[in-house]
Amino acid sequence: MTEFFQFLFSGLTVGAIYALIALGFSLIYNASHLINFAQGEFVMIGGMATVFFAAAGIELPLAAVLAVLLAVVVAVAIERLGIAPAKGTSAVGLIIITIGAAILIRGLAGIVWDRNFHSLPPISGEEPLVIMGATLLPQSLWIFGVTAVIALLLWFFFAKTLWGKAMMATAYNPLAAQLVGIDTRKVVLVSFALAGALGALAGVLITPLAPTHFQVGVMLGLKGFAAAIVGGLGSGLGAIVGGLVIGIAEAMAAGYLSSAYKDAVAFVIILLFLVLWPSGLFGLRGIERV
Amino acid sequence: AEPIRIGSFLAVTGPAAFLGDPEKKTLELYVEKINAEGGVLGHPLELVLYDTGTSAKNAVTFVKRLLEQDRVDAIIGGTTTGETMAVIKLVEKAERPFISLAGASVIIDPVKKWVFKTPHTDRMAVEKVYADMKKEGVTEIGLIGGSGGFDKSCLKNAEELAGSYGLTIKATEQYGKGDTDMTPQLTKIRNAGVQAVLFCGFGAASTIVTKNYAQLGLEGRLYHNHGSCSKRFIEGAGAAAEGVRLPCAALVVADQLPEDDPQRAVGLAYIEAYEAAYGEEVSTFGGHAYDALFLLVGAIERAGGADPAAVRDALERTRNFIGVDGIFNMSPEDHLGLGPEAFKMLEVRGGNWKYLY
Amino acid sequence: MRRLLGSHHGGLVLLVLAILLMPLGFPNSFYFDVAINVGIAAIVCIGLNLLIGYAGQISLGHAGFFGIGAYASAILTSTHGWPPLLALLAGILLSGGIAFAVARPILALKGHYLAMATLGLGIIISIVLSQEVALTGGPDGMPVDPLTLFGFEISGTWSWYWLVGGTLVLVTWLALNLVDSPIGRALRAVHSSEIAARVCGVDTTAYKVLVFVVSAVIASLAGSLFAHFSGWLTPDEADFLRSIQFVTMVVLGGMASTFGAIVGAALLTALPQFLTVFQNYEHVMLGLVMVLTMIFMPRGLVPTLALRFFGDRS
């Protein structure tokens, strides 16, 4: 039983990280139906920039804030310089732009910062909590908490505020959105800025658990994307559940099946989920009619 | 005078960037230094260096480019075993001396006429660890490593060698690319009942495994292989790293070596130069590149020029070359020339390396 | 000129001429090597373009099929001593079989969900390839025997150049024919409106499966060629980053344009060689080229240029 809880805690921690990244994907998706493959780079910027600002003598909390701001600036730059000017580019073309941006950011990070890995101290110490005989780090609790709060805020924003609805409307039908007076350019820009901040926050939170380096965004971005898809694109709750499903699948596969094939098992599970829920667990489906 | 052209292909980016980056920096630093001091035999060195992105396919293309287009006199590179193995046929056919920076022993065993290497083999690292385990009275162990070539080669050697040191492997676990938590794997190892664990990997995973090990409160010592010989590891893992043992090149503890140890001076000089130039800590991987470059320079000097065949022969006759990885004595049967004594056993104590033996 | 590019036989003639004449400008065999890699990637991209560009079904997992072909050739020839041609066919059967088996459930998905599913499929394949050390040599890779065809060993860049060039021309010709047939039209219809296509009598599922299998088979063929050509094979070739590279080639070159696929493959294979002059900044430049191309040539290189110079919309 202890064993099970240990696997579960691992899955929850990792899953919450994936969820936090997935929320960034969903945010941009909600405003523009775009998949931003540079989302993982925001996570990288969050961690790396905090490390380097701190190394430059800035207090850690301030360094983290600056890192988040830097990610926002980068996100805004991607939107302004990459996405906004690309009129008439297909959906896949826009994805290629975000992939290009990711390569560019990664390249710059490797030059401006370095190609080493770096860690940050945890927020509340490293003394593990023991629950049901299994251990859990306080940092995990921080990650759960922040993820839950952000998911709640996003849910409130999209479900309850007109601004949130305007953001989704922009994605559903940009032409109609303009015709009802929504400044679609601003909406998409804001979604990028928020996603940048979210990604960077994730980076700040996970670096104490898993060191960051200039290429850390590749795999984290991939897992975050998978979480967003399994949960259903655009759904905050979906991002969380999707993240946890994948995190727990990985942990249980490593624990009970085969650690060598745990990633493969996780992806098999993702495929099964997609077959059963073709638009993700909480994704919109069936609104198309003729 | 005509420059002597040294070609290089390294994994400056991609999964092995952590290894390739210091290799690149080292080569660039010392080529510049050598040229500033008048070059080799009066010829300046010209370094042609390509980033493979840790891809064997790119390695092949770049080596062809080095051979055909850049017409280099010798090649240093191949950060990973895959990149190295993929190009061996090419350099053998082109008959150009080639010094690999990758770990696996297959590179030089069996011996290939034009191929040399500088890093200790991962087999040697495992042997060093196993010897220590045996000395500590350990008989049952667990293994954990990543899915990359470096990790898997270490795991494979560990499995093959265990018997000869009287060790039983109770559990072998793996983690995936970019994983952020390895507690499930370590839980399984713990449940298997082991007295010590060997970690086969490098980079961020070193830190994560060590922290998770402490979090779960595993008993018995955690050993790392030489992939963790970096101060970053201690910094990242913090208190969790205390008591970890691992085999490293002398370079890592150059300042703790006895005054009369010939490697001390070489190591300290390299550390000073590298850290002054880049403001970051040296790594043993950069050290492989250092040794490769100076082995090559020495051979060129002895050969009296860059003629490939002569340089190759001279390389093969390298005696008592004091590098940061150890003391090299090459022969037609041994294109590495390092003995197991090249590894030093270290332990993390008080947030620093402690040189044991 | 316009007619030449517009009607597909004209384009094919240009391709043949390019392949025939290019070696005149090659100072050494390194150029052949790049050209061969371009050719191999182009073969994959032509198949992938049928799927992505024409049928509008994204796949982020085609490197998996490339890898299956490559490893089938490597393992069956080097370890089991099969004749290369037979190994190549076995690879094709295996890739095609896997593609066929998974096609129905996977292709029922749409858009980003399909992207995720294919990505997962590719990742699973690449994990198997790197975990089955006994079979594949693991992440460090395995050697591959040279290609022998009808008793002749293909060795040296010259022979490889002609072999890959010839295969490329053949695949291009077949793809152009397919696209320009009722089947090709049906694929494009699937892209645009599945429901209307079905009402017109198109069995959309069957066509999606068909094109998925065809593209997987083509990728497998290219993988086999690559394995023999390179002589050493690592699982990186089946990695998801490689899959994304293939898709990028197709999109940069121009979706729904067979010649676009070739140009995209050429660009992304050769570009890194040019970008080495930027030293540290080569990745930055690569990213920049991708972004700028998609901004200024939103439909991809070939269709945008064709439109600009010939006012041709196709």
Next chain:
Amino acid sequence: MLLEIAGLASHYGRIRALDAIDLTVGDSELVTIVGANGAGKTTLLRTISGVQPASHGVIRFRGEDITRTTPARRVRLGISQVPQGRQMFAPMSVEDNLLLGAFTRPRHEIEPELEKLYGLFPRLKERRRQPAGTLSGGEQQMLAIARALMAKPDLLLMDEPSMGLAPRIVERIFDTIRELRATGVTILLVEQNAFAGLSVADRGYVLESGRIVLEGRAAELLADERVKAAYLGL
């Protein structure tokens, strides 16, 4: 003059869809544009709303040059459109679609307006929670009209508002148009049903191949032989 357009041209790529359009709409006036398929009616309305760029000429609204302002700003200035093809926010509920129609309005004005429009289209009230994309074609058309009205525009652009609606509802739409006009809303109407369109209008324009070929009082146009032959099917 509320809306003044001079020398307006617009292109799709190299295709010129509008050419040298001069057109005015006075305060509280109802102006109808008729023209065959492809004449450029939709393009004209899109250009006025700003979702289609003008390549030449000026558009002035209350004397202010708005040729280059964003579509969103034009809505805030009081220009709202019932677009051709309905343009729903398909997955969102009917009510959310309507609320978004009032995106530029102050909060407290939204609720009464919503009730008023539900009164006009009871069908929409019945379906207020249903995703707009699942409505029938005609229901969507009602929603498109209601959504545009939620903005309480000063200038209402209507692109074939009667399309796909049952005859009884068409009647109601034209009644509404008349009422709106009576309350001072200015309307620029594009209508395929030229007879109905011109019957409610003060003035009219006839568009052919992107140019204005005829303009005048609505009654005059209705009597014009060319108009009769080409658009009234008489």
Next chain:
Amino acid sequence: MSLLLVERLTRSFGGVRAVQDLSFAIPEGGIHSIIGPNGAGKTTLFNMISGVLRPTRGTIRFRGENIAGLPPERLAARGISRTFQNLQIFFNMSVLENVLLGGHLGLDRNVWRALFRLPRLRAAERRARAEAEALLERVGLAEWSDAPADSLPYGALKRLEIARALAARPELLLLDEPAAGCNEKETREIETLLKSLVADGMTIVLVEHDMRLVMNVSDHIIVLDHGRMLAEGRAEEVRENPAVIEAYLGQAAVAGGHAP
């Protein structure tokens, strides 16, 4: 025997019953109109007949066989063709190619012949092109033939859908508001076209809100309301039915032709 026999057909979406317990018969030949208020269930009915939607309950017999629930491609093969109220044009193709696709089932679809571009396929393609051109001529789109479909104005797209549906040589043609977005003159052209198709022996079911067109061409009218049959009969009968006037036509329509 009726060409199409619908029996107790029902389709619901969650709580909404779009079509309820509907039964009617369509004999072979002639133009049969289905009219009714917005949301009455006309398009839903078409969707079920053409296989786009599965009925919740009930049967649809085409030439005596129950076709309810068969996929659209199978129904297309049996001779049922349709147009869409919400345009479903292949915008990534030229106008001509759209029509060619309509005739997909009549073309050579063999993969091998396609891959190797054998002469038989080329000949079939040439014939199909000629036929498609003729169809475009017939709906008045001849001069647009090579234009990309996405550059056509709305009204022309409506006619393109008709041409595409005709290319399948259907026995039963379902038209969902073909005249929407067309002016009087264009509507007249559609009227002429429909009549000529019927003269060729086709059976047409028409959904349309343009009462002039409906009254002019229909041999038989079915009026739906809330998914049920409200009335059925010849044009004159339906036009004067008070229930139909109340639910659908309104007063002005009775007074004279069209609103207002």
